[in-house]
Amino acid sequence: MDRRFVVDGNELVAHLARPLQALAPRPAVVIVHGFPSAPGGGGNSTMTLPALADQIVSETGFAALSYASRGVAGAQGDFSLDGWRRDLVGAIDFLESVVECDGVWLVGFGTGGALSVVVAAGDQRVRGVASMAAPADFEDWARNPRKLLLWARETGVVRDPLFPSSFDRWAAELSALRAVEAAESLGERSLLVLHGSDDETVPVFDARVIADACPGADLRIIVGAAHHLRQDPRAVAVLLGWLERQRSSLQPASPAAEST
Secondary structure (H helix, E strand, O other), X not given: OEEEEEEOOEEEEEEEEOOOXXXXXXXXXXXXXXXXXXXXXXXXXXXXXXXXXXXXXXXXXXEEEEEOOOOOOOOOOOOOHHHHHHHHHHHHHXXXXXXXXXXXXXXXXXXXXXXXXXXXXXXXXXXEEEEEOOOOOOHHHHHOHXXXXXXXXXXXXXXXXXXXXXXXXXXXXXXXXXXXXXXXXXXXXXXXXXXXXXXXXXXXXHHHHHHHOOOOOEEEEEOOOOOOHHHXXXXXXXXXXXXXXXXXXXXXXXXXXXXX
């Protein structure tokens, strides 16, 4: 089901999938895309995420929302890292406004995985995060923000020739948002850190430092997998298994279990 919601005056495009029967418990998940690897999206294209949302609904019973952040796939606005963070918060707000749920989980790919950890650290509505091929920080971008802005224009996520109004403020956001520090604030909430051993974009070391920052994190390295884990059926299977365990954790203990 195609939906739209507004963040900072920008209309964003979303896909909402719900179980045919809303049986308790009622978990919900927001799927967060990564930064485009090529004009039109490349391997990180948001066009693949509605199908993942539908699969999550059919196999785990979660309600699922995928969406396109500002500047992406017809969504209004232009890319900024903190703007994408606010878009994710807006997506959670929107999901809770249209779906009655017993908690929200985040599944993020690449940049979206890092932002999912950052948002979860400050938002107690988020009960767990699956971080897929996410960078521990954005220092690579921060070292050459003008190159990033040029690439953002080439991929189409920045379309306004006058954007940003303050380049220095836009660039400062790249150093301010750090998944590795945010992971320390997740406490006992569930964190799945999933990464490919042959990731050519984000070193597997980033996954290890994110997981190390959060005691109890579930670190999974997919041998031979590259950066685009959305395209790897093994990674999707691990994700679906993790979501099923999150759903099971919401089930009340049986009287027999409580008495033992």
